[in-house]
Amino acid sequence: MKKLVLLLIILLVLWIAGASYWFTCRTRCDCRNSPAPYELSGAQDSALTALNAAVEEAKTFLTSAGTQRVYFETSRGSTEDDLVPDGYLTMLKLYLENHSEATVTVTGHTDNQGPADFNMMLSNLRAKFVMTHFIMDGIKPEQIATSGKGVSEPVGDNSTSEGREQNRRTEINIKL
Numbered sequence: 001m002k003k004l005v006l007l008l009i010i011l012l013v014l015w016i017a018g019a020s021y022w023f024t025c026r027t028r029c030d031c032r033n034s035p036a037p038y039e040l041s042g043a044q045d046s047a048l049t050a051l052n053a054a055v056e057e058a059k060t061f062l063t064s065a066g067t068q069r070v071y072f073e074t075s076r077g078s079t080e081d082d083l084v085p086d087g088y089l090t091m092l093k094l095y096l097e098n099h100s101e102a103t104v105t106v107t108g109h110t111d112n113q114g115p116a117d118f119n120m121m122l123s124n125l126r127a128k129f130v131m132t133h134f135i136m137d138g139i140k141p142e143q144i145a146t147s148g149k150g151v152s153e154p155v156g157d158n159s160t161s162e163g164r165e166q167n168r169r170t171e172i173n174i175k176l
Helices: 002-027 042-065 086-098 116-136 161-167
Strands: 068-071 103-108 144-148 169-175
Touching: 042 086, 103 116, 116 144, 116 169
Parallel strands: 103 144
Antiparallel strands: 068 169, 103 169
16 A cells, blocks of 8 residues: 555656646746747737738837827816727737837926916826827826926917917927
8 A cells, every 4th residue: 555655656746747847848948958849830920910010010100199288177187088099009008018118208298377386286187198098098007208398398379379289288209
């Protein structure tokens, strides 16, 4: 009986060792000189080529699209409108998923209505609103940088209502 138990224990230890090797070396590819779990087949190779082509197309699209702007109402840190066109967001996500070094810079701006400290806080809030929207759409938070400029960089004349509308914005730039 002792020999049978000893034999079963030895078999169990060998089985655990073999299963551990298989999982570590073959499945996770963590062993030195472990063989690749599979070779790229023709279909996988063509899928990789198609992905690379789509990523390059996204880069071209994003470069040509330039700075995207989101406009806000007076004293509002959020908007009900679509932030960016759906096609832009799709291309942005595709590019960022495949280029971890790329970043999105979101900069908030305000018009000159109200106190300076309120406008600075509001511009930061607008940038954070856009960042949150991007994160909820699947963009990694570490790829998004935000800042608020307050009233320091107007694009329109703050003495007219049209100019103030142009200044209540958030600008989205991509560093490819």
